Amino acid sequence: MTEDGLRRMLLRATGPRPKKRQAISRVAPNHLSGTRDATIRDGIATLPIVGPSFRYDDWLLEYYGWPSYESLARDFAFLLTSPEVRAIVLSINSPGGEVDGLHELSRLIFAGRGQKPIHAHISGEGCSAAYYLASTADRIVATADSIVGCLGTRFTAYDDTEFLRQLGFERIEIVSTQTPKKDVDLTTAEGQAAVQVVCDRLADVFLNDVAHYRGVTREIVLADYGQGGVFVGEAALKPGLIDGIMTSEELHAELVALLGGGQASATRSAASPIADVPLTAEAPGLEAGEAATEIVLEGAAAAAAATDVTASAPVYFCAGCGNRQKESGACAGCGAETSEAAPEPAAANTDGAEPATAIEVDPEPAAAVVTMVGASVVDVAAEQDRLRLEAVNAERARLLGIDALARPGYADVIAACKADPTCTPAMAALKLAQAKASKYRTHLDALVADVHADPAPPAAAAPTLAEVPSAASGLLATYHRMAQERAAARRSR
Numbered sequence: 001m002t003e004d005g006l007r008r009m010l011l012r013a014t015g016p017r018p019k020k021r022q023a024i025s026r027v028a029p030n031h032l033s034g035t036r037d038a039t040i041r042d043g044i045a046t047l048p049i050v051g052p053s054f055r056y057d058d059w060l061l062e063y064y065g066w067p068s069y070e071s072l073a074r075d076f077a078f079l080l081t082s083p084e085v086r087a088i089v090l091s092i093n094s095p096g097g098e099v100d101g102l103h104e105l106s107r108l109i110f111a112g113r114g115q116k117p118i119h120a121h122i123s124g125e126g127c128s129a130a131y132y133l134a135s136t137a138d139r140i141v142a143t144a145d146s147i148v149g150c151l152g153t154r155f156t157a158y159d160d161t162e163f164l165r166q167l168g169f170e171r172i173e174i175v176s177t178q179t180p181k182k183d184v185d186l187t188t189a190e191g192q193a194a195v196q197v198v199c200d201r202l203a204d205v206f207l208n209d210v211a212h213y214r215g216v217t218r219e220i221v222l223a224d225y226g227q228g229g230v231f232v233g234e235a236a237l238k239p240g241l242i243d244g245i246m247t248s249e250e251l252h253a254e255l256v257a258l259l260g261g262g263q264a265s266a267t268r269s270a271a272s273p274i275a276d277v278p279l280t281a282e283a284p285g286l287e288a289g290e291a292a293t294e295i296v297l298e299g300a301a302a303a304a305a306a307t308d309v310t311a312s313a314p315v316y317f318c319a320g321c322g323n324r325q326k327e328s329g330a331c332a333g334c335g336a337e338t339s340e341a342a343p344e345p346a347a348a349n350t351d352g353a354e355p356a357t358a359i360e361v362d363p364e365p366a367a368a369v370v371t372m373v374g375a376s377v378v379d380v381a382a383e384q385d386r387l388r389l390e391a392v393n394a395e396r397a398r399l400l401g402i403d404a405l406a407r408p409g410y411a412d413v414i415a416a417c418k419a420d421p422t423c424t425p426a427m428a429a430l431k432l433a434q435a436k437a438s439k440y441r442t443h444l445d446a447l448v449a450d451v452h453a454d455p456a457p458p459a460a461a462a463p464t465l466a467e468v469p470s471a472a473s474g475l476l477a478t479y480h481r482m483a484q485e486r487a488a489a490r491r492s493r
Contacts, residue, residue: 032045032078032079033401034400034401035047035079036075036404037067040084042252042256043084044085044086044088044089044259045085045088047072047088047089048091049090049130049133050065050066050067050093051064051066052066052094052097053066053067053096053097053102053129053130054066054098055068055069055100056069056070056101057070057071067097069098069101069102069104069105072133073104073105073108076088076108076112078397078401079116082393083393086259087119088118089120089121089248090120090121090134091121091123091248092122092124092125092126093122093130094126094127094129095125095150096129096130096150097130098129099129102129102206103205106209109133113138117138117255118138119138119251120133121141121142121251122134122146122148123142123143123247124143125147125148126140126142126147127150132151132206132209139243140241140243140244141243141244142236143246143248144233144245146232148230148231148233148241149229149231149236150226151206151210151227152227153202214240216240224240225240318331318336399418401428402414402417402425403418404425405429407432409439413428414428414432416431417432
């Protein structure tokens with residue numbers, strides 16, 4: 001962590017609770033149910049890494065919104081499996097953080113590469129531990145005024161011996177004779193040298209991981225990545241610490257365009273049993289840019305699809321279902337009689353190549369097999385496997401989201417929500433809140449019952465009007481007596 005970042009952390013810890021910090025964007029994202037801090041917008045999830053980072057989650061980090069490696073790991077795993085999330089952005093503004101647990105978290109994020117696009121965006125600071133985590137992404141971009149770098153590790157210690165002595169304290173430590181190096185005196189050159197070895201070895205892990213994640217050699221990281229120094233904006237481009245300069249909105253727009261139009265897709269009629277399934281898998285044995293798909297359409301969809309758009313022979317038309325086919329006689333779609341119709345004009349084909357698209361009708365009237373060449377493709381079995389995998393991932397995401405809500409004393413509520421396949425994390429959160437309210441209501445009812453069962457003793461009765469004058473006369477007599485005693489005491493002096 002940078003020294004300035006350490007000071008700011010200590011100042012914030014003594015100040016008021018800050019608001020939830022998010023990337024600068026023109027549209028506020030929605031919190032993603034099942035995570036601590038992640039948000040989602042247009043299918044792009046943002047995982048904030050804002051402020052100093054620590055290994056374990058606790059109330060202080062929750063209060064100030066600082067990240068923990070524990071919560072980041074859970075949130076990232078949820079994003080990888082959530083069917084809502086199409087891409088992940090690590091939104092970073094952090095001076096660094098704790099060494100403990102950092103390597104494990106970086107491995108977890110790096111292992112997610114290839115499953116979904118992972119981008120890191122630095123706005124403000126991406127230093128030390130924060131850059132370590134950024135390097136795990138497929139790509140790192142930063143704003144023009146961001147501070148990037150500060151690789152390496154640091155130890156900070158204070159010699160409080162004199163301060164404690166002035167307060168009347170003297171530190172006494174007894175170390176086993178078998179392990180003399182357990183007591184390292186940092187005020188001596190020998191003690192500092194021993195800690196320096198540990199510091200350097202931790203830095204080796206840091207620098208080796210960054211080199212591996214960024215796809216460069218360790219020597220390049222040592223020579224070009226600042227040797228612990230920092231870069232501002234574009235200055236970090238040339239040595240390779242980042243891959244581009246852009247704002248968070250620009251990155252979001254780029255990802256939306258990439259995910260929405262960067263992949264080939266096919267639009268199908270809603271009558272198809274798999275109409276909503278995107279076709280992205282390529283078939284083997286085709287030239288670059290070509291693909292082939294087999295889709296089984298049933299019922300009316302089969303009849304509507306059964307058209308040979310390249311035919312120049314006579315075409316027979318069924319008035320009952322609208323089917324067109326090459327053979328006369330009974331309709332392959334509904335069995336009614338067909339009549340000859342004018343053939344569709346064939347596209348010009350001067351090179352003798354096979355036509356670009358052909359649709360053939362299966363003799364069985366219940367289904368038709370549609371073969372398309374030159375479009376995005378997959379076969380039915382592959383689609384079924386993909387849908388099955390999506391269902392498994394969705395169920396896993398549901399269970400993880402419900403588990404994240406677990407609180408002591410409510411295990412039965414969580415178990416019931418997990419057992420109900422229709423219960424979403426949002427519904428589980430509502431049921432948990434209702435269970436808490438019910439428990440508090442029961443407790444309150446018990447307190448009220450205790451009060452009624454053991455009423456307070458009745459208050460003393462107020463004096464009657466007849467008793468008031470006598471009481472007042474007694475007080476007045478006492479006052480006069482005390483006044484006379486004081487006067488007598490003064491005369492005696």
